[in-house]
Amino acid sequence: MPKDDLKKLYDVLELPPDAPLRDVHNSHLRLKKLYSGESIVLEPLGEEFTDKKKKKILEQIEEAYAKILASRAPEASRTEPLFSAEAAEEKLSEPEDPAAVVYSGPRLRKARDAKNVSLNELSKELKLRLELLNNLEAERFETLPEAIYLRAQLRTYAAFLGLPPVKVADDYLRRYNAWKEKTSPPPPEGASRRHRS
Amino acid sequence: MAPKSKVKEGEIWAIGGGKGGTGKTFITSSAGTYLARKGRQVVLVDMDIGGANLHTFFGISRPQKSLTSFFEMGASLGDLVVPTEMPNMSLITGDIHSMASDKITFSQKLKLFRQIMKLNAQTVLVDLGAGSHNNTLDTFLIADKMIVVLVPEVIAIENMYHFIKNSLFRKVKMTLKEYGFKEIVQHIWDRRQSYGIVNLKELIDYLRESFSYIGTILDHELSSFQIHLVLNMVRNNQDVQLGASIKSVMMKYLGIPIHYSGYVEYSDAVWKSVRERKPFMLNYLATGCAKEIEILTENLIKSADIDIPGVA
Numbered sequence: 001m002p003k004d005d006l007k008k009l010y011d012v013l014e015l016p017p018d019a020p021l022r023d024v025h026n027s028h029l030r031l032k033k034l035y036s037g038e039s040i041v042l043e044p045l046g047e048e049f050t051d052k053k054k055k056k057i058l059e060q061i062e063e064a065y066a067k068i069l070a071s072r073a074p075e076a077s078r079t080e081p082l083f084s085a086e087a088a089e090e091k092l093s094e095p096e097d098p099a100a101v102v103y104s105g106p107r108l109r110k111a112r113d114a115k116n117v118s119l120n121e122l123s124k125e126l127k128l129r130l131e132l133l134n135n136l137e138a139e140r141f142e143t144l145p146e147a148i149y150l151r152a153q154l155r156t157y158a159a160f161l162g163l164p165p166v167k168v169a170d171d172y173l174r175r176y177n178a179w180k181e182k183t184s185p186p187p188p189e190g191a192s193r194r195h196r197s
Numbered sequence: 198m199a200p201k202s203k204v205k206e207g208e209i210w211a212i213g214g215g216k217g218g219t220g221k222t223f224i225t226s227s228a229g230t231y232l233a234r235k236g237r238q239v240v241l242v243d244m245d246i247g248g249a250n251l252h253t254f255f256g257i258s259r260p261q262k263s264l265t266s267f268f269e270m271g272a273s274l275g276d277l278v279v280p281t282e283m284p285n286m287s288l289i290t291g292d293i294h295s296m297a298s299d300k301i302t303f304s305q306k307l308k309l310f311r312q313i314m315k316l317n318a319q320t321v322l323v324d325l326g327a328g329s330h331n332n333t334l335d336t337f338l339i340a341d342k343m344i345v346v347l348v349p350e351v352i353a354i355e356n357m358y359h360f361i362k363n364s365l366f367r368k369v370k371m372t373l374k375e376y377g378f379k380e381i382v383q384h385i386w387d388r389r390q391s392y393g394i395v396n397l398k399e400l401i402d403y404l405r406e407s408f409s410y411i412g413t414i415l416d417h418e419l420s421s422f423q424i425h426l427v428l429n430m431v432r433n434n435q436d437v438q439l440g441a442s443i444k445s446v447m448m449k450y451l452g453i454p455i456h457y458s459g460y461v462e463y464s465d466a467v468w469k470s471v472r473e474r475k476p477f478m479l480n481y482l483a484t485g486c487a488k489e490i491e492i493l494t495e496n497l498i499k500s501a502d503i504d505i506p507g508v509a
Contacts, residue, residue: 014445034442041442044355048396049450057449152351165435 006071012064021072028065032058033166040152103163103171105139111161112137126156133157136172141179150176207238209313209321210497211340214347215356217248217327220429221346223471224461224493225324226254227486231494232320233286240278240318242289244336245326246301249291255281263290268305274312287318291326301332310339329356329363337364338371342497344425344458347443349436354443358450361424362397365451369401372418373411381411398452422453423500427493428460436460437505444502459493459503461486 003017010017013027034041035057042049101107112122119137123130132153135143144150151169158168212225225241233239243251243264252260262279266272278287301309313321323340325333337343343364347357370382385392386400394400401419405412424447428440440457447455461467464486496503 014441030438030441031445034445039439039442040349040351041354041439041446043351044358045446045450049446050395053449156350159432159435 006068009064009067012060013068024065024068024072028061031061035061040155043148043152046148099167101171103158103168104175105137105172108157108161108163108168108172109137111163115161117161122157122160126153126160128153128156139175139179141176142183144176147173147176207314207316207318207321208341209323209339210342210344211323211325211337212344212346213325213333213337213360214345214353215327215329215360216348216353219346219348219353220461220471221245221326222251222254222324223467224344224346224427224429225322226251227461227490228494228497229286229320229322230283231490232322233283237285237319238317239286240289240316240321241286242313242316242321242323243291244323244333245291246332247292248326251324252288252290255283255288257281257288257290260290264292267309268292268301274309274316278316291324306332306335310336313339329360331367334360334364334367338368342425342500343423344427344497346427346429347439348430349428349432349439354439361447361453362451365419365422365453366397368419368422369404369415372414373404376411376414378411396450398450401452419453423456424453425456425458425497425500427458430463431460432463440503441505456496456500457502457505458496459489461489461493 007017010019013019013024013031015023015027019027033039035054037043037054042054103111112119119130119133122128123133126133132144136150136153136157145153151173154169154172155165158165210228212221212228214221222243222245229239229241241251243249245251249263252258257279260279262272262277264277266277267274274289277289279290280287313323323336325336345357345360347353366382366386373379373382382400382404385394385403389395389400392403394403401415405415426440426443428436431437431439437460440460444455444457447453467486492503495501
């Protein structure tokens with residue numbers, strides 16, 4: 001592959017062309033998470049950063065990653081990647097295998113109780129309303145805000161208790177969305193994501 | 198806008214970021230303290246209109262001189278500089294009488310900028326306070342280093358985007374105005390739907406593509422538009438990595454480079470000192486964040502990025 005083409009691939013992963021393989025893995029993972037909409041960094045941009053754009057970026061990232069790995073195949077096969085980005089995320093998680101847990105409202109309450117944190121303290125620390133936290137744990141979905149806001153709140157909640165924020169938000173929102181699908185007709189085509197019901 | 202020409206060799210660093218309570222004053226005074234300890238002549242200017250409190254970080258509770266005299270009595274800025282207990286570091290206290298930002302006249306603003314540029318210092322650090330008022334944005338834009346302070350929270354990130362976006366929009370508008378394209382930016386932005394433009398980057402791209410002359414101007418004038426990001430009150434590695442994510446997103450969203458200068462870990466000691474308005478800066482080494490301040494300030498000097506394991 002010509003040098004310039006290769007440099008462009010590294011640019012996509014936001015790396016210099018001499019980056020160690022470990023950085024290639026880490027950057028790929030980090031950017032993939034970021035543009036999958038998992039990050040609070042993209043959330044505030046809403047519709048200004050369209051899903052179409054995210055999808056395109058994700059495709060570029062995957063393409064660059066695959067091509068870079070192919071170009072370094074001998075090295076890639078003998079080096080065990082150190083997923084430090086993954087490790088960072090799990091740094092504050094519980095000793096039990098977090099992948100095996102489904103973070104429902106009651107499960108979150110249990111985790112909070114185990115840490116001996118009262119709802120009152122949590123409310124003060126996170127600057128979230130007591131009522132909201134209570135409803136969140138009790139899964140009174142009808143009282144909760146739209147998913148886009150809820151995700152941020154869940155992540156704040158999880159981070160404070162040392163739970164994996166992305167997984168907590170994903171698990172909880174899966175339940176929330178299942179409830180939503182059951183109770184309301186599907187939104188019309190092209191409805192704004194920010195639209196409040 | 199004020200002319201960019203400088204009389205002195207000193208550099209202006211402006212510290213803003215949109216949201217209140219992110220620690221702009223803390224970062225300003227810490228970075229200033231580090232520079233002064235390094236032997237640079239430093240003047241801190243408190244431009245937090247309505248919320249001036251930089252002086253309290255230095256144990257001055259009733260300042261004798263403040264920006265109020267500049268605005269109300271026409272005092273010269275140089276006469277308002279007071280020394281602090283810290284060698285090499287002096288201070289201009291903010292307008293402690295809470296004059297509304299929009300009461301500042303255009304000519305006062307120009308005079309203020311001229312005099313800030315003439316201050317006798319190697320580094321002038323300007324604490325901008327919260328908000329995205331035009332006066333705040335203009336002060337941000339005259340700086341040699343535009344620094345934003347952020348905490349890892351959605352609202353703070355949102356406010357920061359707003360602040361940077363407005364700064365860029367104003368910069369583009371002012372630049373093109375200087376070149377005689379007075380209302381073109383606002384005109385197109387107001388009709389952006391009919392142009393199929395959804396954000397500022399697309400507007401800039403549109404201007405570049407449609408008018409090659411404007412493209413040349415923007416290439417030239419926007420090359421200096423670089424933001425330095427400082428993350429404050431981080432609690433874990435994930436928070437630390439937010440800086441890298443913001444860098445990535447800002448390049449794709451606005452097309453502007455961000456330097457992730459560094460971060461300061463959350464610490465009860467700092468939080469307490471700030472809350473109690475303790476003049477802790479003179480012994481900030483004791484708060485445990487001295488190393489982080491050193492790294493981020495050195496990166497600010499060099500316009501470099503922090504080296505984070507796992508992030509290139």
